[in-house]
Amino acid sequence: MSITFDKVDYIYGKGTSFEKRALKDISFHIRDGEFVGIIGHTGSGKSTLIQHMNGLLKCTGGNVYYDCKDISNREYDRKTLRQNVGIVFQYPEHQLFEATVGKDVAFGPNNLNIPGLQADVRTYEALKSVGIDDSLLDVSPFDLSGGQKRRVAIAGVLAMKPKVLVLDEPAAGLDPVGRRDILDMIARIRREENITVILVSHSMEDVAEYVDRIMVMNDGALEMDGTVSEVFARRKELEEMGLSVPQISLLMGDLEDAGIIKDTGIYTMEEAVRVLSQKLLDRRGRNQ
Amino acid sequence: MVRFENVTFEYIRRDEEGNVDSITTALDELSLHIKKGEFIAVLGSNGSGKSTFARHINALLKPTEGKVVVAGYDTTDDDNILEIRQRAGMVFQNPDNQIVAETVEEDVAFGPENMGIPTDEMQKRVDEALKKVGLYKKKLESPNRLSGGQKQRVAIAGILAMKPDCIIFDEPTAMLDPGGRRMIVETAHELNKKDGITIILITHNMEETVGADRIIVMEKGRIALEGTPRQVFSKGEETLKKYGMEVPVITALAQKIGLDGCILTREEFVDAYVKALE
Incomplete structure (x- = not known):
């Protein structure tokens, strides 16, 4: 599904002394199947923005x-x-409530009046895709580890078969290995299910x-919207925000300032390894 | 400053009749000594016992077996608790859960007020603490209007106003944006250097541990690795992965392109790279 925001404004507490314009004239278009990251300081309007994506806020x-x-x-x-639009909020494991893992994940499909067997299949598939074993179906979600709880919570959203998946800091509070596991899993689900994914992250x-594209929120406005390298090339502005x-x-940037390399726009490990080792090889070749 | 002697802590779960259902050992005969003025970073996977460890330092939890001594006071003795909590303050993960008052100033005064410190002395301490964290100008504002990083600094000021010897940070940056994160880590280092306050920083962010004097890596309630950041991060990716950790990005890049030594900072990287090119 493609998403279009056209001059979206949102004002909290309109007409009260707490009135605050949380979204200011936001316009963008996200194509079907895109992987988009949203970044912004605390209070920049990211959460307000994603709540507009499934009509929680109008x-x-x-x-x-x-x-x-x-x-x-x-x-x-x-x-x-x-x-169609599944939102995984921050610390989604706080929203687990059912007596068993299976029931918790099936809560969504059951509410959609999906027949029992079909709901079971969806539950089973969703748990499989987040890497939770069948043997945990009848276990209380509260007996699981933090990382497992989070997976179960995400499975609950996946069981709705969303076409757009919005995740608010899905890796917050996890150790580096757990963090990578969750993000790899999200990237894999996106490929396999061919869905649009929007990732809010600090x-x-x-x-x-x-992600392929970054949107930068600042004080309720969409300040930047571009490819990862376009956005990260604007370091000064980002730091000010x-x-x-x-x-x-x-x-x-430091190596560039020291006059060692030219402006590269490199932001990934692979690219940095490639460019920096090539330069070392060239130098060694010349010395011989 | 802080001494753990063979500390074991068990979380005991009971069923409805009060019978023991299960026992989880969160700390397993942990022994450790932290010197006054040290900056310690504690790493380890989720569930490795880091927070249980932290909660023992200011007597929020007490050992099932063994002994914890903070600034000479044994935490198992209830008469010592006020003294210990004044000397060892704790900053938690979620800034919103730590705000108690309507203005920044009142929030910071909450601790010293409960200690029964006279009003004029208290005002002096509050002002001083707020200046130290750079929020003096906001002292009459509502803490709810502050950013996450600012709220965390209000929490730090609240501890400073009690004149602590030691501050324990339990994942203080997990919910902050990069700007807020930078601010908190810088504040912790400053308090350590300028005021000699012992800092214990629990985190999942490898970059935040690079400036520490010592890193402690926990695993299943025990200390799995211990040493300076350089010693710990030179153990290599495979070892660290076992404990849910990663090598800091800069260190990993240096290792991948074969720069000598264990490089931790960007400055070290640039120097080593220039040398390798010569």
């Missing part, structure tokens, strides 16, 4: 379209919208490694 100005259909239209089927390293660039970009 914009106070502008329009939101899915596949070119306006979701604020009375005829638009909101139930299907919530089914980690520049994760964004650099996984309380953000950063990946460690590799910082290092390449």
Whole structure:
């Protein structure tokens, strides 16, 4: 599904003394199957933005379209919208509530009145794709480890078979190995299911490694929208917004300042290894 | 400053009748000594016992077996608890859970007020603490309007106002943006250098541990690895992965292109690379 925001505005507490314009004139288009990262300082409007993506919040100005259909239209089927757009909120494991892992994951499909057997299949498939073994189906979700709980919570959203998956800091609080596992899993699910994925993150390293495109929120406005290298080339502006660039970009900048390499725009480990070892090889070749 | 002597801690779960259902050993005969003025980083996978360890330092938890002594006070003796909590303060992960008052100033005053410190002395301490974390100008504002990084600094000021010897940070940056993260780590280093406060920083972010005096890696309630950042990160990717860790990005890049020594910072990298090119 493609997503279009057209001049979206959102004001919290309109008419009260707490009135705050949380989204300011936001316009963008996300194509079907894209992998997009959203970054921004705390309070920049990221969460408000993603809550507009499945109609949890209704914009106070502008329009939101899915596949070119306006979701604020009375005829638009909101139930299907919530089914199509799955949001995994921060620390989703806090939302687990059922007595068993199986029941928790099946909660969504059951609410959609999907027949029993089909709901079971979806539950089974969702748990399989997050790497939770069948043997845990009847275990209480509260007996699982932190990383496992998070997987089960994500499976609950996947069981709805969403066409768009929005994740708010899915790796927060996990150790580096757990972090990589979760993000690899999300990338794999995106490939296999061919869905659109939107990843909200505070980690520049994760964004650099996984997404194709970055949107930068700042004080409620969409400040930048471009490819990973386009966005990370604007280091100064990002730092002023309380953000950063990946460690590799910082290092390449230092090497550039020292006059050792030319402006490369490199932000990944592989590229850095390739360019820096090539230069070492060239030098050794010349010395011989 | 902090001494753990063969500390074992068990979480005991009971069923409805009160019978023991299961026992999880979170700390397993842990022994450790932290000197005054040290900056310690604690790493380890989820569930390795890091937070249980931290909660023993200011007597939020007490050992099932063994002994924890903080600044000369044994944590198992209830008469010592106030003294220990004043000397060892703790900053938690979620900034929103630590705000108790309506203004920044009142929030910072909460600790010293409970200690029964006279008003004018308290005001002095609060102002001083807020200046130290760079939030003096915001002292009359509502803490709820601050950013995540600022809220964490209010929490730090609240501890500073109690004049602690030691601050324990339990994943203080996990929920912050990069700017907030940088600020908190810098503040911790500054308090360590300028005021000689002992810092214990629990984190999953390898980059944050590079400036520590010593890294402790925990695994199943025990210390699996221990040493300076250079000693720990030179163990190589495979070993660290076993403990849920990674090598810092810069170190990994240096290892991949074959630069000598264990490189931790960008400055070291640039120097070593220039040398390799000569």
